[in-house]
Amino acid sequence: MRFDYHTQYRQGFALLPHTSDRVLYGLLIALLLAVPFFASTYLLGELGYVLILCIAAMGLMVLTGFTGQVSLGHASFVAIGAYAHAWLMTQGLPFALSLPLAALISAGAGLVVGIPAIRVSGLYLAMVTLAFSIVVEQVIGLWRGVTGGFMGMLVPNPELLGLSLSSPRAFYYVCLFFTLAVLLALLNLMRSGIGRSFVGVRDSEAAAYALGIPVKRVKVGAFGLSAGVTGLAGALMAHHIGYLTPDAFTLLLSLDLVLMVVIGGMGSLRGAILGAILISLLPRAVAALKALLPDAMARQSGMEIFVAGAVLAFFVLFEPMGLNGRWLKLRALGESFPLYRRDTFRRQKSYMRSERNR
DSSP states (O other): OOOOOOOSGGGGGOSSOSHHHHHHHHHHHHHHHHGGGTSOHHHHHHHHHHHHHHHHHHHHIIIIIITOOOOSOHHHHHHHHHHHHHHHHHTTOOHHHHHHHHHHHHHHHHHHHHHHHTTOOTHHHHHHHHHHHHHHHHHHHHOHHHHOGGGOEEOOOOEETTEEOOSHHHHHHHHHHHHHHHHHHHHHHHHSHHHHHHHHHHHOHHHHHHTTOOHHHHHHHHHHHHHHHHHHHHHHHHHHHSEEOGGGSSHHHHHHHHHHHHHHOTTOHHHHHHHHHHHHHHHHHHHHHHHHSOHHHHTOTTHHHHHHHHHHHHHHHHOTTHHHHHHHHHHHHHHHTTSOOTTTTOOOOOOOGGGTTO
8 A cells, every 4th residue: 555645845746746656657658659660650640640639638628627617619629720720831830830829829719709608607608619619610611711611721741940740650759749748738737726726616616706716717718728728739630631621620529529528537637638549449449340240230320429429328327437537446446455345436426516405
């Protein structure tokens, strides 16, 4: 078993307080850095896409998991970041400059949505973000002078200091760098006063008001930050796709991002990454499942949606804390073994807010 005895104030805020954690995460980073040397071109492309989804899922986690604001339209911010980045590069801006500018443009769009959206919450907020996503999709299709409309838009090849980043290995390292940078930035942000304000607004807006937290500004800031991170993912996704069309940023992408957050575990950046990995593997799992089914069943359309719904229902019923909750339980089991008791991880009843005072 492992016990924490802090002798300094800063030890309670350490990201990796234990040597074993530092060693394990160091080995994981070393493995990710070594992957391109033995992986195929196809696998590198798929891993790069998974890393992009991890960034987008972490962006949505800031808004939904940490601040408690529901969004069904985050595909629109992915689209804004992708098209803004592609358009800036066609105007002659270098890759290193157009990428952060695209994220800032997406963050500005998030602020535009967040200012009126703070007046509503719950289902009404979800409908507002969904409507915004539909509007953005139509604007992209009709603004032919900038986006190319439904005919599409070619994305220029990325270059940095005269070196091409379009090869699968180089682009994989770019995606890995930004994934680690976003993860470290959000981890430190959530430990700061801003991050604690996010969590306070999520848990109880009334209590946040009583503590002097500017709830409205926190909500708007969460929208802007979430949209900026998601727009960064969209800018990277533009290079992964290579040719942008409005069909790549539909409601299905927004639903996939919501599934990543819910299945991974609300309020956890680790959960966002685990959820992104699981959702990105679902199409391959469905393809393998179709190979085992009879032809009459394998030819049926909508198998992917059915499997995604079944996975979501499974986690909601049997593991509401998501993949991150299951990981925490397994880690606690390993640390407490052999003193584990069967009732240690027994689930307690979750009460709705209206039931607590009955």
